[in-house]
Amino acid sequence: MNDDLLVMKFGGTNMQDSRAIRHSASLAARSIREGVKVVVVVSAMAGITNQLLKLADAAQSGDIAAANDEIALMRTRHFTAAQELGAAPDSGTVREIREMHETLRQAVYGVYLLRELTPRSRDLIVAFGERLSAPLMSLALEQDGLRAHHLSGGEAGILTDSHFGNAKPMPNTYERVKDRLSGLLSAGVTPVVAGFMGETEKGAITTLGRGGTDFSATIIGKALGADEVWAWKDVDGVMSADPRVVKDARNIEVLSYGEVMELAYFGAKVLHPLAVTPLQESGIPLRVKSAADPDFPGTLVQAQPRDEAGHPVKAVTAIRNVSIINVSGAGVLGIPEVIASVFDAIARENVTLLMVSQSSSMSNVSLAVQTVDAERTVNALRAGVSLELRVEEQPGVAVLAIVGSGMRGQRGVSARMFTALADQDVNVLMISQGSSELNVSVAVEGTHVDAATLAVHRAFDLGTPTPA
Numbered sequence: 001m002n003d004d005l006l007v008m009k010f011g012g013t014n015m016q017d018s019r020a021i022r023h024s025a026s027l028a029a030r031s032i033r034e035g036v037k038v039v040v041v042v043s044a045m046a047g048i049t050n051q052l053l054k055l056a057d058a059a060q061s062g063d064i065a066a067a068n069d070e071i072a073l074m075r076t077r078h079f080t081a082a083q084e085l086g087a088a089p090d091s092g093t094v095r096e097i098r099e100m101h102e103t104l105r106q107a108v109y110g111v112y113l114l115r116e117l118t119p120r121s122r123d124l125i126v127a128f129g130e131r132l133s134a135p136l137m138s139l140a141l142e143q144d145g146l147r148a149h150h151l152s153g154g155e156a157g158i159l160t161d162s163h164f165g166n167a168k169p170m171p172n173t174y175e176r177v178k179d180r181l182s183g184l185l186s187a188g189v190t191p192v193v194a195g196f197m198g199e200t201e202k203g204a205i206t207t208l209g210r211g212g213t214d215f216s217a218t219i220i221g222k223a224l225g226a227d228e229v230w231a232w233k234d235v236d237g238v239m240s241a242d243p244r245v246v247k248d249a250r251n252i253e254v255l256s257y258g259e260v261m262e263l264a265y266f267g268a269k270v271l272h273p274l275a276v277t278p279l280q281e282s283g284i285p286l287r288v289k290s291a292a293d294p295d296f297p298g299t300l301v302q303a304q305p306r307d308e309a310g311h312p313v314k315a316v317t318a319i320r321n322v323s324i325i326n327v328s329g330a331g332v333l334g335i336p337e338v339i340a341s342v343f344d345a346i347a348r349e350n351v352t353l354l355m356v357s358q359s360s361s362m363s364n365v366s367l368a369v370q371t372v373d374a375e376r377t378v379n380a381l382r383a384g385v386s387l388e389l390r391v392e393e394q395p396g397v398a399v400l401a402i403v404g405s406g407m408r409g410q411r412g413v414s415a416r417m418f419t420a421l422a423d424q425d426v427n428v429l430m431i432s433q434g435s436s437e438l439n440v441s442v443a444v445e446g447t448h449v450d451a452a453t454l455a456v457h458r459a460f461d462l463g464t465p466t467p468a
């Protein structure tokens with residue numbers, strides 16, 4: 001394989017300590033030694049992103065001591081990893097890590113003084129996780145005898161809009177990434193890019209949404225016209241259900257971009273919901289691979305689905321911590337302006353709607369949203385719609401979805417799902433099916449979600465085939 005180009009993404013688990021980082025570096029090194037050019041994209045060490053979010057909240061609420069304690073813990077973790085990867089106390093890497101922690105401490109102190117944590121300052125703080133792990137990966141690659149250079153998302157050319165917390169790449173990102181990384185690659189240097197982050201035109205740091213390092217990798221893959229993007233994970237690949245819930249979940253060999261998007265949207269944490277979007281036009285394949293078993297093919301994500309006869313459904317996923325917002329008022333909801341005002345109010349709050357359904361009597365619209373967004377949604381609806389409407393939240397819900405392109409035009413798929421749920425005494429609160437027929441989703445009581453997932457997984461025979 002000569003002149004081939006791969007983008008390799010390493011997630012939090014694959015960056016969690018010096019041992020994991022060394023192993024991840026060896027996976028990249030293996031391909032580089034075969035003559036493949038590799039761009040490495042890294043996540044923060046496992047747990048660091050949540051720790052940064054927590055300490056930012058502590059500073060905002062006035063507890064600077066708690067915030068500083070967390071920063072000290074993080075610092076020890078990064079220093080320990082650097083040291084175990086062979087960095088001398090006076091090395092450039094150690095100095096860089098020390099300086100970054102100092103800048104982080106100052107940013108957090110600013111939040112404490114202002115008692116204000118804007119989405120912009122939260123992004124600045126949370127992106128330190130990836131900025132701190134990139135030098136560690138560079139170090140590990142260098143220890144492996146390779147030349148490497150680490151860059152922040154912005155330095156790598158990732159330019160985004162200003163939707164802090166959920167930023168999207170600007171159209172000129174692709175040209176910029178190509179400009180910034182091509183020189184390094186042709187000089188035989190492996191770029192190591194801090195994932196999850198980008199920057200605005202003015203240089204403010206943004207993040208791409210939770211799990212966004214997958215998205216960084218595919219943006220870079222598209223920009224460079226990579227042969228493939230490989231997302232290394234702590235699981236075999238994309239599986240027929242979350243393996244933490246369903247023990248006999250099976251690896252799916254091939255999925256289409258559309259199927260993966262549905263799976264990610266409906267809660268399969270394994271990939272960022274927008275991760276495949278940059279690949280769709282160019283048809284660049286994405287492979288989800290197991291770092292623990294690098295020779296296992298994992299899951300290939302490509303333009304075309306591959307359907308197995310008799311298996312219309314490929315996976316079952318769940319979103320927990322959901323609320324249903326019921327908007328009701330006899331007759332009023334039949335008036336188009338009233339419906340428009342409901343959706344206007346939601347759009348202004350930038351809330352993601354997981355499901356929508358309207359009763360045919362036109363007296364009720366139900367909206368499923370993440371519980372963290374529920375209060376905002378209820379307030380926006382109460383302020384923005386006709387006074388004749390009642391708005392109520394029903395918390396403690398989960399959304400369960402079945403996904404698979406083989407469902408198209410197949411009769412009886414929903415019936416099989418509902419029978420499985422009924423057999424488990426699971427009450428269905430809302431139902432929806434997209435016209436693409438790639439998924440059917442239902443809202444159920446949150447306490448039933450695991451039993452429902454297991455039952456549906458069994459009903460569609462998605463588990464590991466038992467050896468004869």
Ligand SMILES: Nc1ncnc2c1ncn2[C@@H]1O[C@H](COP(=O)(O)OP(=O)(O)O)[C@@H](O)[C@H]1O
Nearest residue numbers: 011012233234235238239241242244268269270
């Ligand atoms: N359908 C699924 N297939 C594979 N993993 C899943 C699925 N649904 C949920 N997961 C969870 O996603 C996790 C992998 O995603 P994540 O931890 O974000 O990866 P990384 O941080 O390594 O990029 C697994 O530990 C697994 O429990």
Ligand SMILES: N[C@@H](CC(=O)OP(=O)(O)O)C(=O)O
Nearest residue numbers: 011012043049210211212213
């Ligand atoms: N660190 C970020 C981005 C990311 O992609 O992480 P991971 O690859 O570990 O899911 C997050 O936790 O959201």
